[in-house]
Amino acid sequence: MKLRIATYNIHKGVSAFGRKARIHGIKEAIDLLDADLVFLQEVQGQHDLHAENHTLWPQEGQHDFLAGQSHEAVYGMNAVYEHGHHGNALLSRYPIASFVNHDVSDHAYEQRGILHAIVLVDQVQVHCFVIHLGLFAASRRRQVQALIHTIKRDLPDNAPLVIAGDFNDWSQRLSQTLYQELGVIEAFDVDAQHASPQFSLKGMRTILSKANGRHARTFPAGLPWLCLDRVYLRGFKVEEAHVLKGAPWSTLSDHVPITASLELLPQTKSP
Template sequence: MKLRIATYNIHKGVSAFGRKARIHGIKEAIDLLQADLVFLQEVQGQHDHHAELHTHWPQEGQHDFLAGESHHAAYGMNAVYEHGHHGNALLSRYPISSFVNHDVSDHAYEQRGILHAVVRVAEVDVHCFVIHLGLFAASRRRQVQALIQAIKKDLPADAPLIIAGDFNDWGKRLSHTLYQELGVFEAFDIDASHGASRFSLKGMRSMFGKNTSKHARTFPASLPWFCLDRVYLRGFKVSDATVMTGAPWSALSDHVPITANLELLEKTPSK
């Protein structure tokens, strides 16, 4: 079974400082990706000020607006304020069996969550985690540990995983922990197309503290340099992964999206 996925921080659908609405352009651009699963961060569930300021601002939450008629949507509300709220979302062509939002806020100044949605694909439950980690390294380490604990506690050890989003991991320090603890690989890693066959070698390298990861540069959108956005996988093979640079992406958000074409490895159907 083949899947096309994307991950994208949409900056709440507005330009810097909220001066210009970008949400309609973002919808058109996401539709062009033709992705089966779209992992979104900084999704505005409600924003009364933007609705008053911008003509044709969507009446529904951005997750439902972006999903349209082609996708199902799950939304995890993280940051709540007087005039609205925002969080993470998953758009899926396939039915979403269930979803839950894990509060991983590390301190009073950042409200963060991890959205876990179960998508039914070819009679297999694919577990999708939409990530937007904190701005401080210590917070990110604790949030990743919370993710690992939830996965180990709630999921079968061989359950197919897609963990995607904005990791804010400027120094690429989190990957080796995820490799070792969850048996995942990142879509842009060396020889990622070989999938599970390289887990053992990757694990050995990371155990010795060698960072062999080659993640995609996705921030800032005008000249991507920092590797903030990631796609970690288990139970899949990657045929190709792409950073969507240039027009229209450079003018829509402060991040550019990643796309990846995947193949779900054979697995006994879930009961």
């Protein structure tokens, strides 16, 4: 089973300081990606001032506007302020069986959440986690531990996973923890992808712990240098992965998106 995914921090659909609306250009660009699953961060469910100040501002939440008629959408509200709120969202061509938003806010000044949706891909439950981690390293470490705890508690060991979003991990220190604890690979980590899916989960963790953690540069959009956005996977083969640089992406948000073409591997029973 083939699956095309994308992850994108859309910067609330506006330019710096909210001076120009970018949400319509973002919708056109996302439609051209032709992705089955789109993991979105900084999605505005509501913003009354932008609705007043920008002509043709969408009447619905940005997640529903971007989904259009082709995708289902779910939204996890994280940051709430006087004029509205924003959070993470998932757009899916496949049925979304359920979703829950986990509050992983680490302190009063940063409201963060992890959106977990179960998507039915040809009747296989694929667990999708939309991530936007904090700006401080200690916060990110605690938030990753909260993610790991949730996955180990709620999911079978062999459940297919896609964990994607803005990790704010410019020092590239989180991958080894995720490799070791969850047996995932990162879409751009070539060494990790050489590990055979036929190994036991314990064996996979040992192999993946030695991978180099090479990731794509996605920020800032005009000249991407920092590796902030990631796609971590379990139960999939990565056929190809790309960073979408240049026009129109360099002017739509402060991040550029990642796309990945995947193959869902045959499901095996937990040991």
